[in-house]
Amino acid sequence: MDRDLRPYAQDGVAAAVLAALLVAGTLVPGAPNNPARVGVIGYLLLVGGCAAVTGRRAAPVAAMAVATACMIGYALVVFPETAPTLPVLITVYSAASAGRRVWALSASVVYLGAALLRELADLGARTPREVLDQIGLLVGWFVAANVAGIVSRQRRAYLHQAEQRAAEAERTREEVALRRAGEERLRIARELHDSLTHSISIIKVQAGVAVHLARKRGEEVPAALLAIQDASADAMRELRATLEVLREPGEEDGGEQDRAGRIGELVERARSAGVPATLAVTGTPRPLPPEVDLAAYRIVQEALTNVARHAGPASASVHVGYQPDALVVRVEDDGRGANGAPEAAHEPGVGLTGMRERVSALGGRIQTGPGVEGGFRVHAELPLPVREGAA
Secondary structure (H helix, E strand, O other): OOOOOHHHHHHHHHHHHHHHHHHHHHHOOOOOOOHHHHHHHHHHHHHHHHHHHHHOOOOHHHHHHHHHHHHHHHHHHOOOOOHHHHHHHHHHHHHHHOOOHHHHHHHHHHHHHHHHHHHHHOHHHOOHHHHHHHHHHHHHHHHHHHHHHHHHHHHHHHHHHHHHHHHHHHHHHHHHHHHHHHHHHHHHHHHHHHHHHHHHHHHHHHHHHHHHHHHHOOOOOOHHHHHHHHHHHHHHHHHHHHHHHHHOOOOOOOOOOOOHHHHHHHHHHHHHOOOOEEEEEEOOOOOOOHHHHHHHHHHHHHHHHHHHHHOOOOOEEEEEEEOOOEEEEEEEEOOOOOOOOOOOOOOOOHHHHHHHHHHHHOOOEEEEEEOOOOOEEEEEEEEOOOOOOOO
16 A cells, blocks of 8 residues: 555544444443434434544544534434544544644534533533533543644654754765865865976976987987886876866866777887887777776776886787777786796785776776786776677
């Protein structure tokens, strides 16, 4: 059953049970209000008053008016009792709980006035003390029903305000966290700018001056010097892009496109640094998702850097494979480490950890470790969306 309809179904069941109990009370042998005295009209009024309970949520004032009218009519037909007051009490509580305090109080006064008149009309069958006790009991019940309805409404309002305060506090915490994250990004950007940009700029300028002087004197420019000049220029460009990302959070390196197409530049740079490197591309190159494009570029960049730093005299091979559902990036070298040990220097560090984090974030797989014929091997598979029409 739908949760929205469940309360109304419960009210219907409660109304049916209440009507059954009140009707059964008239069938008990010796009851003052027996079927002969109640009659058809009395039973109709009794059932109608109980049926009004089913509408106490959807239309509390209307349900209260129907219940009050039916029960007053029933009280005029039968011998005065307190049990038939229950439908009126329930609907009065519902009206007060819905914020209809004046209507609830008015219905209470009307019913109590009618009950008092009915008791006075039948005063010959009861003593004044019994009448006062009966009316006093009804007054207490109606006061309790009104107070309970008002308290219930205030409690719901309090809970609603508490939920709003909790939601506002959560929103405020998120805003504070975002603001602090933004401040931290700006701080990191400033630190990177102050600590790296100046040094890289000096390296780039000095390398450029050295290349210029060598060419001016007609000397052959060392390949290492050209590699330093190119690497410093690339470092400046990437550092600038990183600082922009830190200052304005967004897609990482959003301004750079087709980095995978520039892997050849990384291979050329490795050759200029003295590392014999080759590049093989299989499959049909196609535009890649930005995050995959960047991850492939960074993996090759870090792997070639590790070869230059740790592998000693070694050659490297780079393979980029475009598959229907994945981009395969593999970098292998045949080095034995700077100290002659088989790739002893290729221990898990920040670079390899960064590779794994990038690949894991994309849901791919990466394997790093010694190659089949020695050296070191990095093999990554980055998932790609399958193209329409691809097998």
